Amino acid sequence: MKVKDFYFDLPEELIAQVPLEKRDESRLMVVDRKTGELEHKKFKNIIEYLEPGDCLVLNDTRVMPARLYGAKEGTGAKMEFLLLRRIEKDLWEILVRPGKRAKVGNRFVFGNGELKGEIVKVQDDGNRIVKFEYEGIFEEVLDRLGEMPLPPYITEKLQDKERYQTVYSREVGSAAAPTAGLHFTDELLEEVKAKGIKIAFVTLHVGLGTFRPVKAETVEDHQMHAEHYYLSEENAKIINSTKENGKRVIAVGTTSNRTLESIASENGRVKEESGYTSIFIYPGYKFKIVDALITNFHLPESTLIMLISAFSTRDIVMNAYSEAVKERYRFFSFGDAMFLH
Missing domain, CATH: 3.40.1780.10 (QueA-like)
Structure with missing residues (x-):
């Protein structure tokens, strides 16, 4: 077929x-x-x-408001993380853009530093595993900092x-x-x-x-x-x-x-x-x-x-x-x- x-x-x-x-x-x-x-x-x-x-x-x-915008520690380079799935408590599989700036050991900051993440693995398909650090409850931090991951064919901002x-x-x-x-x-x-x-x-x-x-x-x-x-x-x-x-x-x-x-x-x-x-x-x-x-x-x-x-x-x-x-x-x-x- x-x-x-x-x-x-x-x-x-x-x-x-x-x-x-x-x-x-x-x-x-x-x-x-x-x-x-x-x-x-x-x-x-x-x-x-x-x-x-x-x-x-x-x-x-x-x-989840799964799209996060942040910066690379040290260089301040702008980064976009898209959370795909939780592997366990603070370990997540993510998509990263631009990917070449996200190697194992690289660290990233979101918001006013209330959320930080470190790349711990690069998978064969190019997705990354990140370990997050934060104070309090992750879902509440994500609610404050994350954006809704609308499909690529929707270009209007959701009110x-x-x-x-x-x-x-x-x-x-x-x-x-x-x-x-x-x-x-x-x-x-x-x-x-x-x-x-x-x-x-x-x-x-x-x-x-x-x-x-x-x-x-x-x-x-x-x-x-x-x-x-x-x-x-x-x-x-x-x-x-x-x-x-x-x-x-x-x-x-x-x-x-x-x-x-x-x-x-x-x-x-x-x-x-x-x-x-x-x-x-x-x-x-x-x-x-x-x-x-x-x-x-x-x-x-x-x-x-x-x-x-x-x-x-x-x-x-x-x-x-x-x-x-x-x-x-x-x-x-x-x-x-x-x-x-």
Whole structure:
């Protein structure tokens, strides 16, 4: 299967640079994944497509303000650190720019010296391991000094940091937001519950590999990055009871989808589990547990458009994307949504 089979022409002006004033006023394209039939709605209309007993599975990860600007000790050279993942307490894997100024033993200062870091290892992929020093609680220091690591295709400055968080985010650890969930408001979630729809949470800490382009020519040759996930026993029970009652498990976002499919047994059941997943879902994959999917509109030739093509068909998805471009839908992180059912 060729990567170029998932290309579509996207006018740059359709890439959403800022979130809408009201989260649930985004547009929603409703797609029958078997027939390809399309409907155009507002996101708040999602409630019409959910039935009592269905279960929405939300990824409750919270984005770290993971971009730090500082200076090299001694020279004062300006540096940018991007935190990717915590290895243990004060040891982090990071991306550094410019990389040539970050050798083992080099030290860096952030803010007014309230955070310092020393490079302890350079990895084969060019990422660095840094050991941080600070007073107090690291997360509080990071909140003061860090900036939200918006994707490279968003060039506007974000006025309100919380708009790159879901309203239900709580487990800090992502380098990027699970963006399908950005459309939900507290009020809409209350409506969902009032209708008898269950809500379960998974945690998948989204890595920056999400934005890495697929460089292989054939889909099967692409290697996915690993991301950490967790599902509690309580949430596993909610999901399993949904399946046992013959109702739908609806993944909110490709991150929730990948987590569920990583954990699910062949008979479509889940259990409490944590670990790392590098599952790559593309056409030909047989879904074990997910029955419907809420997702945003993704980059051409990305692993995410391959995942939704696996959930439906490539032809149906590419036709829906062509319609989205024609109808001037907003794309990517702050863009509009699609419901595949």
